[in-house]
Amino acid sequence: xxxxxxxxxPSLYAAREPIFPRRVYxxxxxxxxxxxxxxxxxxxxxxxxxxxxxxxxxxxxxxLDLAHRRFFFFMIEIxxxxxxxxxxxxxxxxxxxxxxxxxxxRVWCGYACPQTVWTDLFILVERWVEGDRNARIRxxxxxxxxxxxxxxxxxxxxxxxxxxxxxxxxxxxxxxAPTLLVNLVTGQAGAVAYLTILILTATTFAFxxxxxxxxxxxxxxxPRIQAAMMDEDTLTIAYRDWRGEPRGKLHKGEIAAGQGDxxxxxxxxxxxxxxxxxxxxxxxxxITCGLCIDACNDTMDKIGRPRDLIGYMALTDETAERKGDAxxxxxxxxxxxxxxLYTLLWxxxxxxxxxxxxxxxxxxxxxxxxxxxxFVTLSDGTIRNAYDVRLRNKQGSDAVFTISVPFxxxxxxxxxxxSGLSVTVNANETLSQxxxxxxxxxxxxxxxxxxxxxMWFEELGxxxxxxxxxxxxxxAE
Amino acid sequence: xxxxxxxxxxxxVPTTGHVWDGIEELDNPMPRWWVWVxxxxxxxxxxxxxxxxxxxxxxxxxxxxLGASTRADVVAEIKRFDDANASIKQALVDADITTVSANPDxxxxxxxxxxxxxxxxCTTCHGSGANGIEGKGYPSLLDDDWxxxxxxxxxxxxxxxxxxxxxxxxxxxxxxxxFGADQILERPQIAEVVEYVxxxxxxxxxxxxxxxxxxxxxxxxxxxxxxDGSGDITQGAPNLADAIWLYGGSRDAxxxxxxxxxxxxxxxxxxxxxxxxxxxxxxxxxxRGGGQ
Numbered sequence: 200x201x202x203x204x205x206x207x208x209p210s211l212y213a214a215r216e217p218i219f220p221r222r223v224y225x226x227x228x229x230x231x232x233x234x235x236x237x238x239x240x241x242x243x244x245x246x247x248x249x250x251x252x253x254x255x256x257x258x259x260x261x262x263l264d265l266a267h268r269r270f271f272f273f274m275i276e277i278x279x280x281x282x283x284x285x286x287x288x289x290x291x292x293x294x295x296x297x298x299x300x301x302x303x304x305r306v307w308c309g310y311a312c313p314q315t316v317w318t319d320l321f322i323l324v325e326r327w328v329e330g331d332r333n334a335r336i337r338x339x340x341x342x343x344x345x346x347x348x349x350x351x352x353x354x355x356x357x358x359x360x361x362x363x364x365x366x367x368x369x370x371x372x373x374x375x376a377p378t379l380l381v382n383l384v385t386g387q388a389g390a391v392a393y394l395t396i397l398i399l400t401a402t403t404f405a406f407x408x409x410x411x412x413x414x415x416x417x418x419x420x421x422p423r424i425q426a427a428m429m430d431e432d433t434l435t436i437a438y439r440d441w442r443g444e445p446r447g448k449l450h451k452g453e454i455a456a457g458q459g460d461x462x463x464x465x466x467x468x469x470x471x472x473x474x475x476x477x478x479x480x481x482x483x484x485x486i487t488c489g490l491c492i493d494a495c496n497d498t499m500d501k502i503g504r505p506r507d508l509i510g511y512m513a514l515t516d517e518t519a520e521r522k523g524d525a526x527x528x529x530x531x532x533x534x535x536x537x538x539x540l541y542t543l544l545w546x547x548x549x550x551x552x553x554x555x556x557x558x559x560x561x562x563x564x565x566x567x568x569x570x571x572x573x574f575v576t577l578s579d580g581t582i583r584n585a586y587d588v589r590l591r592n593k594q595g596s597d598a599v600f601t602i603s604v605p606f607x608x609x610x611x612x613x614x615x616x617x618s619g620l621s622v623t624v625n626a627n628e629t630l631s632q633x634x635x636x637x638x639x640x641x642x643x644x645x646x647x648x649x650x651x652x653x654m655w656f657e658e659l660g661x662x663x664x665x666x667x668x669x670x671x672x673x674x675a676e
Numbered sequence: 677x678x679x680x681x682x683x684x685x686x687x688x689v690p691t692t693g694h695v696w697d698g699i700e701e702l703d704n705p706m707p708r709w710w711v712w713v714x715x716x717x718x719x720x721x722x723x724x725x726x727x728x729x730x731x732x733x734x735x736x737x738x739x740x741x742l743g744a745s746t747r748a749d750v751v752a753e754i755k756r757f758d759d760a761n762a763s764i765k766q767a768l769v770d771a772d773i774t775t776v777s778a779n780p781d782x783x784x785x786x787x788x789x790x791x792x793x794x795x796x797x798c799t800t801c802h803g804s805g806a807n808g809i810e811g812k813g814y815p816s817l818l819d820d821d822w823x824x825x826x827x828x829x830x831x832x833x834x835x836x837x838x839x840x841x842x843x844x845x846x847x848x849x850x851x852x853x854x855f856g857a858d859q860i861l862e863r864p865q866i867a868e869v870v871e872y873v874x875x876x877x878x879x880x881x882x883x884x885x886x887x888x889x890x891x892x893x894x895x896x897x898x899x900x901x902x903x904d905g906s907g908d909i910t911q912g913a914p915n916l917a918d919a920i921w922l923y924g925g926s927r928d929a930x931x932x933x934x935x936x937x938x939x940x941x942x943x944x945x946x947x948x949x950x951x952x953x954x955x956x957x958x959x960x961x962x963x964r965g966g967g968q
Contacts, residue, residue, distance in 0.1 A: 210705050211705060211706060211711075212705050212706040212707065212708045212710065212711045213705040213706075213707070213708060214707075214708045215707050215708065215709065413707060413709075417707065417710070569805070571803075571804060571805030571807070572803075572805050572807040572816075572818070575807065575816065575818040575819050575965065575966075576819060576919055576920060577819050577820050577821070577919070577920075578819065578820050578821040578915060578918035578919060578920050579918065579919065580878075580918075580919035583818075583819075583965065585818075585965060615963060615965065616777055616963060633963075633965070635965060640919065
């Protein structure tokens, strides 16, 4: 990067400066290893969990069956008309992000974002193959000799295999995993499966291996949105400059008079996967992964100074600490009206979804009155209304449904194309049946403008019985 | 951090000179790969405009080397569906139309295809809901009152040949004299027979006139409309005793019909639609609630 000069305008673009994060040990690093293992484990293992649902239904615990428009999640089965469950989950995901961001800042970015997790994994592989920071810098500057070619080839191959496994695992969520694996290997899987794997392999390889922090800085909208959700009580990572400054080298045996705790060892900078200096203050590029805290604490331990020169803190803590007051506890930052409100909203949606899940009736039926025309006059003066009824059979076997209206309503039901009032719906299918309600000439429903009517649906041979309220349009005279 | 020694502080980054409330806009350089992506899109754009239709000319546009055409795609797509449906269409043509409803696959196809044919060709007169226009001569196809018969074979014949359609020898063709305009009946006789018809259909009427009208009816009307007024589907004579009136059932409307006679027309469809389309739309109409 050219140095700023008043006479010479700065360059419009600059090459990315490569980042070589150093290995670090500590509390946050261990937390990140644990979370990485957990999340990658869930991602790779989930499609292989089996769940017996009986005949004619898939036995994969989590399955997004796009072809048949069903979503299976363990004991839950979602049909397309129940998409509000998915919408509800998305609302919960949104509120969850608000909650975590306002309470603990960019924890999603630092610990859970796939970009962060896979980049972490790719850096781990990089370290295994090429060594730690200094070895990697050396290799980076080295000419393309045998050693460099070999190491790069091994690293890229390993990255590619991880990338392929990532894209490969994705497609297993959409169809029966064991069958698809066999088909993939034997070349019999659909083109869309190979294409999906190809695209996800390419993006994983490029984003985890090369783009890395640039995705966060240039591509991701989340860092920009977060500013709206953070406030002065939000936990974030900060450098206690009032304790650290003026920074300076500390030589063995010396007592640094007039110097702060920061010995300018650059440990916090060297471990940073984003390539920033946390001592410059809170900045957009910081994903709050906590690795600089581990690095700095290690140094503080060595020079015998108190830990947490760099640490999680809120803006209010800084003001308090500068004045010499004790920082308030983390819990007081986390539990405040804003986060409690988010939690209540989040929990409310969650409880609502669970209640809706258990209130789903065994028979799924939808009655829509035909409004063009609202009624038909038959030759004997009978007023007829038509209804398009959709009956869903969610079971693995055929079911017979009987449709009726209360006798005292004065209405008589009739089914299009059928002589009785029973209709068979095949296993796992939705049937559309036209139902007629007839009101004799001069009867109350025939002469009134609108009459409320309750249509009953009963599954033969079971106790399943539901009703739908609808309306009968008469010939008001 | 980068391999180079850190020399730059945030304060060193040049600014654009824009300041809002003390917040300065930094002028960081763009990443170089971003510029490469920009150049790549230019190259892609040039290649795309050569490969695909792009540059507008006086008429049309440059065709592009790959010969891509959305119109050709649509034609191909329609042909693909036509080919895919060819066998079931043939099955529909070959089937006995009275038993199609027992075949769920064929019936499902006929329902959907028939609905499409109906929307395109029939809604102009019969309405999008197939309920016609009451009192205006456009019959409802949803009720159980049929001029020419409501079983599937009669519906099929009516659609195929049309009504009062001069180009088809087999077209439905009804006749009714204009009793008033042609001075077949005297005015008082017409008034009497109208009251009798109102009585037959259970409406308010003048009983004295109606009693006198019975003889007029039996002499002049019963041949086609039958003694009990139930009409005759073989002649297209409407039922006069029911609650459904093609041209209105009021005293004035019935009088007008007796004086002038009224006839509807319908085109024959066998020169516009294929046999499978006619069968599909016949089955669709038959299953709207009125089919017999």
